[in-house]
Amino acid sequence: MSSAPRRGVVSGVLVVLVVASVIATVLGYGKVVFNAWFIGVCLLILFGLLAMFYLLIRGPKTKAAAQAELIGELPAVPADPGEELRGPDTGLYVGSTVAPSWQDRVVVGDISDRANATITEFASGVLIARQGASDIWIPRESITEVRTARGLAGKVMSADGLLVIRWVLPTGTAIDSGLRADDKTIYPGWVDAFAGQHDSGQGTQE
Structure with missing residues (x-):
């Protein structure tokens, strides 16, 4: 059934209920009508x-299932990442997005979990x-761009408020x-x- 006939049925049912309520009230059943309404x-x-809570709970699970093949397994932290070149610098990890989208x-x-974090550059990666969440290892050869941005993953800051690393996962998907x-x-x-x-060709932030 298309949406137009469904709307007609709903409207018809409401009209019948209203008319029935008026008749019942006139016949002295006003209290019953009020309680029923x-x-x-x-x-x-x-x-x-209940429907809203279901969507709030089910939505992320559905999206995660859809992204599973796209994201795949994240690189493991190597036992020896090499010489420490920069950092550790402290801050708030705000999340990751599928490039070039910032949303x-x-x-x-748990890669989407925001958490206090430190970022450190090693000879073989970042x-x-x-x-309170798993560490994220970004191999140096997978990094295509490091830039500043105003927003990412729903977090909006002032201009150049975030440090963003674009890198390519083993599946070939670029994320920020x-x-x-x-x-x-x-x-x-x-x-x-x-x-x-080298830029991955995924384009700039949208």
Whole structure:
């Protein structure tokens, strides 16, 4: 049944209910009519709340399932990442998105969990060590760009408020991972350190 006939059926049912309520009230059953409408409205509100909670719980799970093949397994932190070249710098890890979008949040595993973190550059890559969540290892060869941005993964800051690393997963998917540093004066050093990295062709932030 198309949406137009459904709307017609719903409207017809409402008209019948209203007419029946008026007739029942005239016949002296006003209290019964009031109670019936009150219970009906309460049930409708309850149904709406349950549906909303279901969507809130089910939505991320559905998105995670859809992203599973796209994201795949994240690189493991190597036992020996090599010489420490920069950092550790502290801040808030805000999340990761599928590039080039700044809003298409990656929800596979716990990579989307915001957490206080430190970011450190090693000879073989960049480590984002998060408190209360798994560490994120970004191999140097997978990094295509380091830049500053205003927003990422639903977190909006002032201009150049976030440090964002674009990197390519083993599946070939490019993602952006962002950190709001406690000391934003570190941003130029990070950006300059990777200024020669080859861009992945995924485009700029949308």
